[in-house]
Amino acid sequence: MNVDLFDYDLPEELIAQTPLANRTESRLMTLNRTTGEVGHHRFYELDQFLKAGDLLVLNDTRVIPARLFGLKADTGAKAEVLLLRELGENRWEALVRPGKKLKAGARIVFGLESEELAAANAPAAPGNPPQPLPSPKAPLVAVVEEEGDMGGRIIRFEYEGIFPEILDQLGQMPLPPYIKERLEDKERYQTVYAKHEGSAAAPTAGLHFTKDYLRHLEERGVQIAYLTLHVGLGTFRPVSADKVEEHDMHAEYYVLPPETAEAFNRTKAAGGRVVAVGTTSARTLETAARDAAAAQGEEGFRLSACSGWTDIFLYPGVPIRAIDGLVTNFHLPKSTLLMLISALAGRENVLRAYEEAVKERYRFFSFGDAMLIY
Structure with a gap:
């Protein structure tokens, strides 16, 4: 047919x-x-x-408010994660954008402004120890563990607190692509x-x-x-x-x-x-x-x-x-x-x-x- x-x-x-x-x-x-x-x-x-x-x-x-907008931890570039399925142990199947930039090992931070991330990534002053990664300062961090087809990824979340509450605070409703108005x-x-x-x-x-x-x-x-x-x-x-x-x-x-x-x-x-x-x-x-x-x-x-x-x-x-x-x-x-x-x-x-x-x-x-x- x-x-x-x-x-x-x-x-x-x-x-x-x-x-x-x-x-x-x-x-x-x-x-x-x-x-x-x-x-x-x-x-x-x-x-x-x-x-x-x-x-x-x-x-x-x-x-669930499954659409998350964040920043790449190393460059501050904008990144998007759409949660598809919970796998357990803080791991999710997800779609990411831009797919070409988010390879295995990439870290995405959520809940930080670009200025805060830039400050966290600032090079250490001479004689001082290097600055830590911004993970502890971000309410939520996603680490890409595996790559799939068409933007598919397995990601693992790092956070402190209760995940549904964090997601409710940071996430947006994953409205269908044909809806252009903000809900x-x-x-x-x-x-x-x-x-x-x-x-x-x-x-x-x-x-x-x-x-x-x-x-x-x-x-x-x-x-x-x-x-x-x-x-x-x-x-x-x-x-x-x-x-x-x-x-x-x-x-x-x-x-x-x-x-x-x-x-x-x-x-x-x-x-x-x-x-x-x-x-x-x-x-x-x-x-x-x-x-x-x-x-x-x-x-x-x-x-x-x-x-x-x-x-x-x-x-x-x-x-x-x-x-x-x-x-x-x-x-x-x-x-x-x-x-x-x-x-x-x-x-x-x-x-x-x-x-x-x-x-x-x-x-x-x-x-x-x-x-x-x-």
């Missing part, structure tokens, strides 16, 4: 740069995956499409139910919910359950292969807790629908369902609590086993996320809906409007 089949034209001015003041005021396009019928609503009208007994599954990952309130790139830190990007479909609206849904009999998938920046990586089937999917860590697995089993047994909030929730549930079906058979399988790394790639032709519906945002042309929703609703239905979304001036991508596929 050719990747170009998932392309569409999007005017740049439709890419949302800032979130709405009220999360539930976003527009909501509905897409019936059987008939292809499209409807236009507001997000607070989602309750019209959910029934008592349905199960809404949300990803409670929390984005004043970091919490607007978090869901209101974000709990487990570890994501390099937000599960943006969940940004439309408020605590009050989730309570409202529960009062109407909709079940709410949570799982965790730590979103990696691979979610924004373009598909470089010409054929969909040849794309090398990135892996992300997930946890499906026992209470969510049981809620899934109970809902399916009672004839209710499982609606994933976001492609990350969908990928987690479909990973668990794929493995359960392989072990128990396609009919009547039950989910169990599980965790691990998933590189599941969903596109038309790959079976959807777990979810009956999906709350999602509008996705980039030729992206794996657009392919995922096409696996659920059909490529032609999705592209027709996107054409209408452009015509109706919906807001696209992370801070944009929502779609319900049901």
Whole structure:
């Protein structure tokens, strides 16, 4: 299947740069995956499409302020580090810029002004011992240990204190590259139910919910359950292969807790629908369902609590086993996320809906409007 089949034209001015003041005021396009019928609503009208007994599954990952701007310890040149994955013992997988200048052994300091670094690096006066490296004076120091491809590095941090607190003070939210505006309130790139830190990007479909609206849904009999998938920046990586089937999917860590697995089993047994909030929730549930079906058979399988790394790639032709519906945002042309929703609703239905979304001036991508596929 050719990747170009998932392309569409999007005017740049439709890419949302800032979130709405009220999360539930976003527009909501509905897409019936059987008939292809499209409807236009507001997000607070989602309750019209959910029934008592349905199960809404949300990803409670929390984005870390993973983008760090610092200075090379030896020259004072500007350097940037983007944290991707924690490896333990203060070591992280990261992307760095400029990659050509940050070789193994390079040290990057954070929280120092260039003047402070210059003073720390000043040559010692004759007869005095050499000045130490600026590490003790910097709140945070990164040492490049290993080099990888395309700016990838393994780095080790040196610091005194509590790392999450230091990161919260020095780091910035790793907003997608298509967002050019500065985000004043970091919490607007978090869901209101974000709990487990570890994501390099937000599960943006969940940004439309408020605590009050989730309570409202529960009062109407909709079940709410949570799982965790730590979103990696691979979610924004373009598909470089010409054929969909040849794309090398990135892996992300997930946890499906026992209470969510049981809620899934109970809902399916009672004839209710499982609606994933976001492609990350969908990928987690479909990973668990794929493995359960392989072990128990396609009919009547039950989910169990599980965790691990998933590189599941969903596109038309790959079976959807777990979810009956999906709350999602509008996705980039030729992206794996657009392919995922096409696996659920059909490529032609999705592209027709996107054409209408452009015509109706919906807001696209992370801070944009929502779609319900049901």
